[in-house]
Each structure stands twice: as C-alpha cells, then as structure tokens.
Amino acid sequence: xxxxxxxxxxxxxxxxxxxxxxxxxxxxxxxxxxxxxxxxxxxxxxxxxxxxxxxxxxxxxxxxxxxxxxxxxxxxxxxxxxxxxxxxxxxxxxxxxxxxxxxxxxxxxxxxxxxxxxxxxxxxxxxxxxxxxxxxxxxxxxxxxxxxxxxxxxxxxxxxxxxxxxxxxxxxxxxxxxxxxxxxxxxxxxxxxxxxxxxxxxxxxxxxxxxxxxxxxxxxxxxxxxxxxxxxxxxxxxxxxxxxxxxxxxxxxxxxxxxxxxxxxxxxxxxxxxxxxxxxxxxxxxxxxxxxxxxxxxxxxxxxxxxxxxxxxxxxxxxxxxxxxxxxxxxxxxxxxxxxxxxxx
Numbered sequence: 528x529x530x531x532x533x534x535x536x537x538x539x540x541x542x543x544x545x546x547x548x549x550x551x552x553x554x555x556x557x558x559x560x561x562x563x564x565x566x567x568x569x570x571x572x573x574x575x576x577x578x579x580x581x582x583x584x585x586x587x588x589x590x591x592x593x594x595x596x597x598x599x600x601x602x603x604x605x606x607x608x609x610x611x612x613x614x615x616x617x618x619x620x621x622x623x624x625x626x627x628x629x630x631x632x633x634x635x636x637x638x639x640x641x642x643x644x645x646x647x648x649x650x651x652x653x654x655x656x657x658x659x660x661x662x663x664x665x666x667x668x669x670x671x672x673x674x675x676x677x678x679x680x681x682x683x684x685x686x687x688x689x690x691x692x693x694x695x696x697x698x699x700x701x702x703x704x705x706x707x708x709x710x711x712x713x714x715x716x717x718x719x720x721x722x723x724x725x726x727x728x729x730x731x732x733x734x735x736x737x738x739x740x741x742x743x744x745x746x747x748x749x750x751x752x753x754x755x756x757x758x759x760x761x762x763x764x765x766x767x768x769x770x771x772x773x774x775x776x777x778x779x780x781x782x783x784x785x786x787x788x789x790x791x792x793x794x795x796x797x798x799x800x801x802x803x804x805x806x807x808x809x810x811x812x813x814x815x816x817x818x819x820x821x822x823x824x825x826x827x828x829x830x831x832x833x834x835x836x837x838x839x840x841x842x843x844x845x846x847x848x849x850x851x852x853x854x855x856x857x858x859x860x861x862x863x864x865x866x867x868x869x870x871x872x
Contacts, residue, residue, distance in 0.1 A: 554590035555783065557581070558614040559769065560599040562723070568747050569806040570767065571595070573673050573798040574618065577769065580790035585783050597724065606770070610666050615775045621766040622704040625845075628667070630660035632846040633854075633861045634766045637710045637835040645865045646674060646764050647799050652864025654792075660857075662773045664848075670791030671769035673798040675743040676807050677761040681819070682737035683730065684755035690827045691715070691834070694758075700726050700738035709841035710762060713834050723748075730754060741765030742810040751817035759824045760831055 559578070563570040578591050594614075599605055605617035606627050625632040633653070640646045650657075650672050658668050680694065688694045695715045701707045703720035711718040719735050723744075729735050730753040738750065743765065745751055769791060776784050811821065825831055839858075840851060847854030 555588060555779065556592065557589045557616060557787075558592045558594060558599075559616045559618070560594045560605040560608065560614055561618040562597050562602050562605075563595055563618065563747065565593075565595045569675050569743055569798070569802050570618065570673070570747070572806075573671070573794055573802050574769065576797050576802075577671055577790055577794035580793055581787055584786035584790055588783055588786070601722065601724065606665070606667065609770060609772050612772065612774065616670070616769055616771040618767060618769050620702070621768060622702050622707065624661075624665075624667075624669075624768055624770065625704065625706065628661040628664040629846055629848050630664060630857060631657060631669070631768075632706055632842065633657075633858050635704070635706045635763055636842055636858060636861075637706070637762050637838055638832045639858075639861075640764055640865070643674065643676065643764065643799075643803070646766075648867055649861045649865040650674075650766075650795075652867050653861055656857075656860065661770075665770075666773055667770040668773045668776060669768045670771050670788060671798075672795045673767045673803070674764050675767075675803050676741050676765060676810075677759070678739055678741055678763050678765055680737055680739050680758045680760045681745055681750060681754040682756045682758070683733070683753065686736045687756050687820075687822070688758060688825075689822055690825050691830050694760075694825075697736040698734075700729055700735040705845050706838075706842050709838045709845065710835055712841075713838040714831065715834070726750070727753065742814060743806055745819075746810045746813045751814050751819050754819060756820050756822055757814060758822045760828075761824070762831075762835060 559574065561574060565571050574593065578593065581589055581591065599608060599614065602619040602623040603626065605614065606619060608614045609617050621631055621634045625635060634650065662668055680699065682688060682697065686697055688697065691714065698717050698719050700721045701711065701718040702723065708718060721729050721735065726738055727748055727750060730738060730750060737754065739762065742757065745754065771787070776787065843854030843858065844851040845854065846857055
C-alpha cells in the first residue's frame with residue numbers, strides 16, 4: 528500500500544502544475560471586434576473601461592482580445608461572426624444593429640429625444656425589454672450602450688446651408704438605414720447610402736456634398752479635412768453598442784456571466800456621465816481648430832422637426848417588423864421610461 532501511495536503522489540505532481548489557474552489556455556476567450564480605432568477617442572476609452580471592469584470583477588478568468596479598426600470586417604460582418612460563434616462580442620452602431628434586431632430602432636426615432644439625459648433615462652429604463660427582444664430577433668444581447676451627442680450635418684466649402692430648402696439641394700451621405708431613409712423622405716433630402724469606411728473618400732472626391740453623423744465621428748475619421756460647415760440639425764442621437772452572443776453568455780458560469788454584464792452596465796454609466804461630456808467639448812474644439820465653422824441650428828429648425836416627426840408611422844412599422852401597432856407600443860414604453868429617474872425606476 529505504501530508503494531502504491533508514493534507512486535500515486537508522483538503521478539499527481541505534473542497534474543498539479545498543469546492545473547495552474549494562471550495558464551492562458553485555461554482562460555475563457557472573449558474576442559471583442561470593433562470598427563473603431565485604438566487611441567484617444569470616446570469609443571476606445573469606453574471599451575477599455577469595459578475590459579478593465581471585466582478583469583476587476585473576474586480576475587484572470589478571461590483572455591480578452593480586442594480587435595479594432597475593422598480588422599475582422601465591417602459592423603454587419605462582425606454581427607454575423609457573433610451570431611455564428613466565431614467571436615464572442617462586437618461593437619456597432621444602433622442603426623446597424625437594427626438591421627438584425629429591428630426593435631432596437633426605438634433608439635433611432637427621429638426628433639424623439641429632447642436632450643441626452645432623456646435618452647439616458649429611456650435607455651436604462653428599457654434595458655431589460657430591449658434585450659428580451661434583441662435576443663429573440665438576433666441571438667445577441669446588448670451589454671453596453673454609449674452615446675456621444677446628436678447627429679448633425681456637415682458640408683463642404685461650396686455648400687453653406689442654414690435652412691431646409693438649401694439642404695434639399697445637397698447630396699448627403701447617410702448609412703443604409705431604413706429609418707434614415709424614411710426620415711429623409713419626409714424631409715425631402717437626397718440621401719446617398721455609402722459604407723462608413725468609404726465616406727471620407729466620397730466627401731473628398733465630391734461624390735457627396737456632406738454627411739450626417741455625430742461630431743465625434745467627424746473628429747474620429749478626420750472629416751474636418753474635407754468639410755467646412757457644421758449645422759446642428761439634431762435628427763437623433765448617435766448610439767453605439769457592445770453586443771455579445773447570448774448563447775456564449777449562457778455557457779458561462781453564473782458568476783462570470785454576471786461579471787461581464789455588470790461590467791457592461793457600469794461602463795455604460797461611465798460613458799454617459801464622464802466620457803461623453805468630455806469628448807463632446809473636445810470634438811467641437813477640434814473641428815474649430817481645423818477651420819470648420821459652426822452655424823448653429825437651422826433658421827427653420829421647427830420645420831425640420833415637424834417634417835421629421837411625420838416619419839414616425841413609417842418608423843413604427845420598421846421597429847415592429849411590419850406591424851405598426853407593435854412599434855408604436857414599444858416607442859410608447861420608451862417614452863414612459865424617459866419620464867422616470869436615471870435608473871428607470
């Protein structure tokens with residue numbers, strides 16, 4: 528018996544070393560693909576915060592691999608990779624996510640939010656319902672939300688516009704979004720759907736006269752090098768997500784899944800309250816330093832808002848996957864959440 532015990536102990540020694548919790552092979556892989564660049568920008572700062580929070584809440588449990596700058600494809604492609612299980616998470620804009628999960632389009636309603644804070648209240652109050660629907664529609668959960676101000680219009684040096692009639696003469700780059708197209712139809716504007724990665728070239732070559740996005744993207748992609756004027760049309764808020772595969776999340780032990788979800792929620796609040804205000808001020812300063820001129824709101828802003836809100840029935844139908852009443856009910860819930868406190872309670 529003694530010989531057998533000694534022999535067993537000898538066999539156990541290498542197994543003890545192999546079971547070290549510090550082994551990279553034992554960690555759970557979390558690949559986060561992003562369309563944005565690393566560096567000093569609001570998106571990377573927020574995503575970095577998320578990754579640090581995951582590590583704090585689950586020390587050594589995850590091998591997080593950040594893949595920025597569309598290194599794994601554009602936003603739509605990375606969503607498909609998440610759905611297929613090739614990667615675990617991805618960053619994308621809400622209008623891209625809405626092509627996979629139409630219900631999240633309530634966040635893209637034109638002229639719906641009076642200010643950033645009203646969006647924050649709605650986003651937090653709708654958190655669970657948004658995910659219940661997103662999981663059913665796409666198999667993906669929204670684990671982080673960021674916003675960086677309103678979507679506005681920039682134009683080149685040849686086109687200084689201050690009202691809707693002048694804007695109707697322009698060719699404006701817009702994402703290939705059903706809700707955006709519905710809005711522009713009511714505004715009478717001419718949208719030109721162009722992939723975001725190709726927008727700078729389209730502006731530089733005069734394929735389009737201007738583009739609509741948050742000023743954060745103007746600075747992030749240096750559109751100020753080929754744009755001169757900025758008009759605060761405030762059609763809606765720039766909203767981005769980190770999404771994760773629900774199948775992958777449910778495969779995690781409970782405490783690790785909660786660590787990821789808590790990190791996403793905390794990083795969301797950090798972005799809303801700290802990152803966004805800082806970068807909103809920086810963006811305008813950067814654009815002015817580059818020679819861009821801010822024109823303020825259009826002289827007929829109420830005309831923009833009135834026309835834009837006429838697209839709401841079309842938006843309801845898109846959000847409701849063809850059922851206008853479903854979309855209308857979801858937006859009504861968002862409107863109710865908007866009236867509650869910051870925690871949606």
